[in-house]
Amino acid sequence: MGSGLGTIWAHKGHHVFFSFSRDPRKLGTLANVTPHCRAGSPSEAAASSEIVLLSVGWAMVDEALKATGGLDGKVLIDCTNPLKPDLSGLAVGLETSAAEEIQARVSGARVVKAFNTVFAEVYHSETRLFGSRRPTMLFCGNDPGAKSTVSKLIIETGFEPVDAGPLSSARYLEPLAMLMVQLGRKQGLGTNIALNLIHR
Ligand SMILES: NC(=O)c1ccc[n+]([C@@H]2O[C@H](COP(=O)([O-])OP(=O)(O)OC[C@H]3O[C@@H](n4cnc5c(N)ncnc54)[C@H](OP(=O)(O)O)[C@@H]3O)[C@@H](O)[C@H]2O)c1
Secondary structure, eight states: OHHHHHHHHHHTTOOEEEEOOSOHHHHHHHHHHSTTEEEEOHHHHHHTOSEEEEOSOGGGHHHHHHHHOOOTTOEEEEOOOOBOTTSSSBTTOSSSOHHHHHHHHSTTSEEEEOSTTSOHHHHHSSOSOBTTBOOEEEEEESOHHHHHHHHHHHHHHTOEEEEOOSGGGHHHHHHHHHHHHIIIIISSOOSSOOOOOOOO
16 A cells, blocks of 8 residues: 555655565665655654555554654544454444544544555556546545645545545445455455445
8 A cells, every 4th residue: 555655646746755664675666766755764754744644454553653753743644444354344343443543542643544445456556547437535534634635635646535524434434445355355356446436
């Protein structure tokens, strides 16, 4: 998720700082092949960035947040899905969400849930278009300014942003990601799928 989204954003002209890997050479390679990029520690990445993407497995969230240090005032995009290891459900249940649990851990950050309902393969594809259609990206959060920033980033990434409301709507977006896993991995649709919300 991090390499795919970071690479798209770098090609859109953003300065991207790749971080948090067991293999720092991977980060260096990513930074070298994309424009405007650097690689380094999570605390360096967070300190030099306005927007931080948290793209680690649920089990690694605490370690990653600890490594970033202060996130006060930063826009923190949470694309995690707190899947149980056997994919049988959500580790946090349905009366909270990973996004809300993360917000509670970093109360000064402005958490926005986004990008979690689309497979990484779509971010690694050459285009986000499916034919001529731009897929929907549902997002939610409590800070209007942070949501506006992320909405623009969603458009730059190639999606139609749809505001799903407060951060507690992550309680719907995270199970929706489980449905995508069911469709993509168990029903045989594959991972190059995305949702398209229509309205009139
Ligand atoms: N993959 C998808 O299609 C998809 C779609 C939507 C949402 N998500 C969610 O997005 C989050 C990231 O998913 P992902 O597929 O990008 O995961 P991933 O490929 O496993 O990436 C996890 C990141 O954490 C790093 N990391 C550092 N220390 C680690 C450690 N001790 N153990 C494991 N990883 C460590 C990994 O770096 P190294 O491996 O280089 O060490 C990598 O940068 C997850 O919460 C997932 O549920 C995934």
